[in-house]
Amino acid sequence: MADPDQSMAGKICLVTGATAGIGEVTARELARRDATVVVVGRSKERCEAAVERIRRETGNASVEYLRADLSSQADVRRLAQEFLERHNRLHVLLNNAGAMFALRQESVDGIEMTLALNHLGYFLLTNLLLDTLKASAPARIVNVSSDAHQMVKRFNFDDPQARSGKGFLSYGQSNVGSLVYTLFAPIAHPAFRQYGQSKFANLLFTYELARRLHGTGVTVNALHPGFVATSFTSGNGAYGSFMRFWAGLIAISTDDGAKTSIYLATSPEVEGVTGQYFVKQKAVPSTPASRDEAAARRLWELSDKLTESSRPPS
16 A cells, blocks of 8 residues: 555545455545545445444544446436535545446436446546646645557547447347357457447547646546456356456456556655556557547547536526
8 A cells, every 4th residue: 555644634635446356446545645545435234334344444534425327427416516505625536446348238318328327427527526626735636548549549439338249249238148158268258348448538538628628727547447356247147257267367356456546646646647658657658549639629629529418507
């Protein structure tokens, strides 16, 4: 872990996907540094349990939760509103919530679930809280991405929601097709390809947001946490079981997986650093395609359209 004596006293931090895995570890370590921490999760029971664990392990009573399904735009808007009713400052926004779906699903808004949760959740929540982040500057936005972005040559603007394709090997509702991919080509599984696209989108979003925030005192960086042993792929049948099997053999712990998130949220070494991609607490180049400014602007426009409006009403 990063230096536990590094104080975050007086700082307010919002961490999504913080009821388990690297999100909970990150929230715990921010609380250990005396930050006020707002945990975000889908389940009231899991949120309550995570808050109790973090308070008990850190001795910090300033840990609370807000419940939201971040694949639902109504829930994201409600989350932002409820946060602003409690707090008028936000110093760290850590976008961590994400998932992979072996079979294609759609959100309550009719958007492919991976795109809805892993990218649009980041995009909408960040924009809804952006004025508060600016008013709290210096402030930091940390986006959890993945090296899975490397499998994407370009963002698929022709089919961002993975609707195309026919037959049992397409990204649809075929358990047989999913099993075939799991057994013979797991990395080519349509779920993994769509996950990679969502993580590629995280980088395009991070770099475009950094350009838009220039001079505001708000920084934004992305990271790859590593291949972490979590329940990330639970509920995904044979494919999820396959991924968890390999995670059990070669993946790193959640404590190790959270290190870069914690570093970007707390370290004075990255004060003022923005628009970078970090692996193992070091800035490294992401793929050239993920740095395409025209694609980033186009994705921003698409995301604005898919979320109807990224800004709260004036």
